[in-house]
Amino acid sequence: MSERGSGLVGLGEFGLIDRVTARLSYGPAVLLGPGDDAAVVAAPDARVVASTDVLVEGRHFRRDWSGARDIGHRAAAANLADVAAMGARPTALLVALCIPPDLASGWAEDLADGLAAEAATVGASVVGGDMSASPTLTIAVTVLGDLGSRPPVTRAGALPGDVVALAGRTGYAAAGLTVLSRGFRTPRLLVEAYRRPEVPYPAGPAAAGAGATAMIDVSDGLLADLGHVAQASGVAVDVRRDAFEVPRQMRDAAQALGVDPYTWLLTGGDDHALAATFPPAVALPAGWRPIGGVAAGSGVTVDGRQWEGPAGWDHFR
Amino acid sequence: MSERGSGLVGLGEFGLIDRVTARLSYGPAVLLGPGDDAAVVAAPDARVVASTDVLVEGRHFRRDWSGARDIGHRAAAANLADVAAMGARPTALLVALCIPPDLASGWAEDLADGLAAEAATVGASVVGGDMSASPTLTIAVTVLGDLGSRPPVTRAGALPGDVVALAGRTGYAAAGLTVLSRGFRTPRLLVEAYRRPEVPYPAGPAAAGAGATAMIDVSDGLLADLGHVAQASGVAVDVRRDAFEVPRQMRDAAQALGVDPYTWLLTGGDDHALAATFPPAVALPAGWRPIGGVAAGSGVTVDGRQWEGPAGWDHFR
Numbered sequence: 001m002s003e004r005g006s007g008l009v010g011l012g013e014f015g016l017i018d019r020v021t022a023r024l025s026y027g028p029a030v031l032l033g034p035g036d037d038a039a040v041v042a043a044p045d046a047r048v049v050a051s052t053d054v055l056v057e058g059r060h061f062r063r064d065w066s067g068a069r070d071i072g073h074r075a076a077a078a079n080l081a082d083v084a085a086m087g088a089r090p091t092a093l094l095v096a097l098c099i100p101p102d103l104a105s106g107w108a109e110d111l112a113d114g115l116a117a118e119a120a121t122v123g124a125s126v127v128g129g130d131m132s133a134s135p136t137l138t139i140a141v142t143v144l145g146d147l148g149s150r151p152p153v154t155r156a157g158a159l160p161g162d163v164v165a166l167a168g169r170t171g172y173a174a175a176g177l178t179v180l181s182r183g184f185r186t187p188r189l190l191v192e193a194y195r196r197p198e199v200p201y202p203a204g205p206a207a208a209g210a211g212a213t214a215m216i217d218v219s220d221g222l223l224a225d226l227g228h229v230a231q232a233s234g235v236a237v238d239v240r241r242d243a244f245e246v247p248r249q250m251r252d253a254a255q256a257l258g259v260d261p262y263t264w265l266l267t268g269g270d271d272h273a274l275a276a277t278f279p280p281a282v283a284l285p286a287g288w289r290p291i292g293g294v295a296a297g298s299g300v301t302v303d304g305r306q307w308e309g310p311a312g313w314d315h316f317r
Numbered sequence: 318m319s320e321r322g323s324g325l326v327g328l329g330e331f332g333l334i335d336r337v338t339a340r341l342s343y344g345p346a347v348l349l350g351p352g353d354d355a356a357v358v359a360a361p362d363a364r365v366v367a368s369t370d371v372l373v374e375g376r377h378f379r380r381d382w383s384g385a386r387d388i389g390h391r392a393a394a395a396n397l398a399d400v401a402a403m404g405a406r407p408t409a410l411l412v413a414l415c416i417p418p419d420l421a422s423g424w425a426e427d428l429a430d431g432l433a434a435e436a437a438t439v440g441a442s443v444v445g446g447d448m449s450a451s452p453t454l455t456i457a458v459t460v461l462g463d464l465g466s467r468p469p470v471t472r473a474g475a476l477p478g479d480v481v482a483l484a485g486r487t488g489y490a491a492a493g494l495t496v497l498s499r500g501f502r503t504p505r506l507l508v509e510a511y512r513r514p515e516v517p518y519p520a521g522p523a524a525a526g527a528g529a530t531a532m533i534d535v536s537d538g539l540l541a542d543l544g545h546v547a548q549a550s551g552v553a554v555d556v557r558r559d560a561f562e563v564p565r566q567m568r569d570a571a572q573a574l575g576v577d578p579y580t581w582l583l584t585g586g587d588d589h590a591l592a593a594t595f596p597p598a599v600a601l602p603a604g605w606r607p608i609g610g611v612a613a614g615s616g617v618t619v620d621g622r623q624w625e626g627p628a629g630w631d632h633f634r
Binding site for chain 1: 361377414
């Protein structure tokens with residue numbers, strides 16, 4: 001039992017909610033915060049972007065691999081990245097937390113700190129939520145966002161001739177997860193990338209402003225997610241392997257663990273990079289680099305050929 | 318295994334999401350529905366009301382007491398009522414569903430049908446969500462709503478001299494739950510009230526329009542929820558027992574089961590009635606009836622005295 005917590009059994013649902021909400025602070029978009037039947041959030045252009053992601057212990061995280069704060073960062077990042085991938089700015093999070101009754105209350109408070117800290121990096125706030133006891137630790141996060149009067153950038157607008165570009169890293173989190181799953185705790189670069197993804201949030205609205213034709217958050221793995229873009233847009237996407245640098249720590253870890261590092265780079269999820277397509281005449285905004293091209297056809301290729309190996313991640317398989 | 322479903326193991330996450338979203342339809346507030354990184358929903362007055370509720374199997378529902386469609390209705394109702402209790406009109410739901418991998422896909426489809434059907438009664442739509450395998454069947458729902466240019470009605474505005482009023486039923490769902498928990502399946506009136514609450518959604522915006530000073534969704538039980546209003550408003554609330562009629566089926570069930578029916582009426586949750594306070598000069602809108610009054614002080618009384626018995630419901634106790 002944590003020194004801070006008497007556990008949920010002792011505090012009760014309302015007591016724990018009070019402890020958690022006492023730790024929060026609110027950005028200017030929050031017109032009414034937690035404590036009532038619902039929150040009220042500003043939606044300046046009369047539209048709101050909304051997305052939900054759920055994390056289940058043992059499937060999306062493990063308490064022996066990540067601290068509560070880390071898990072909060074990662075749960076928030078997965079959602080905030082979805083809003084950025086529409087070209088929008090996140091404004092608010094709502095969190096449904098299901099926790100084993102004997103888990104010390106300090107765990108939930110640390111989780112809330114992580115969620116709030118990650119949201120604060122983009123000026124967003126935790127505005128509401130719900131809590132229940134459950135045998136399975138589960139965190140469902142809903143994010144709201146503001147499009148800033150631009151149309152949303154969907155997966156469906158890529159055109160033949162477009163440039164495929166990437167903002168942020170891929171493969172780092174997947175490599176970190178492999179390292180942890182083999183019982184190691186280093187290299188830190190990879191393990192920390194898994195625990196707290198570094199998401200290029202501002203690159204989303206920047207891409208929308210520059211005229212990106214399609215955009216997606218890389219959560220299932222780059223090739224799988226570009227596959228979603230190819231399918232929704234009715235086009236073919238090709239990725240160039242030489243657009244990816246294998247950092248030293250990743251090369252060393254790959255060698256030690258007997259893994260092809262390009263499997264991490266091209267099919268690893270959880271870094272929440274953003275992938276987008278731009279008309280060829282567009283100068284890519286800061287943070288974006290070209291990694292391939294769009295052509296007539298269907299499917300995703302690497303250097304013109306089908307990728308041999310695992311394509312992505314399906315949480316039911 | 319259902320005749321419709323090969324189960325989640327066979328379909329995978331994307332396959333099941335496709336099956337579920339194929340069943341949905343969208344109201345005018347849905348600017349972009351499921352299938353992208355996020356949905357886009359209209360927020361006509363540049364604000365959005367948002368709330369999240371989570372239901373955990375064995376704690377908030379049991380599959381042997383309610384069908385998947387019923388559980389969908391109830392999960393949606395719990396959320397839609399929170400928006401109505403702010404004086405707003407629900408526009409959209411997002412659903413995070415965690416399901417045991419061997420559960421037949423027909424179950425998730427039926428759940429989605431129930432969620433969508435309940436949302437459709439107020440013109441709202443399911444616009445997004447997420448799905449994961451989990452050992453514990455868990456449904457987290459987020460609801461969005463539109464205030465129609467009115468200020469939100471919070472729990473904090475009740476004033477001494479106000480009338481306390483109720484829209485909808487209390488105690489029916491709690492009675493139905495007691496009946497089910499004792500192994501009975503009738504009276505149908507009570508069991509069905511538990512399975513599919515009849516929520517007076519339009520009474521929320523109507524109360525806001527009429528000048529309600531405070532409002533709350535009765536989910537923890539009338540006395541507990543009026544306690545939240547009393548605390549947030551810094552007032553005392555008194556409820557009159559004679560404002561409540563005990564219907565015949567409830568009286569019979571109470572007698573057979575050895576329960577005081579007023580325990581159901583005054584402390585039972587899950588019907589999602591709305592309770593509000595109105596200035597004494599206001600003519601109550603249709604669907605509302607007076608049940609008590611507000612005075613200076615603190616706490617909740619029944620006929621001027623403290624209520625002896627269970628006060629409400631805390632999911633951790």
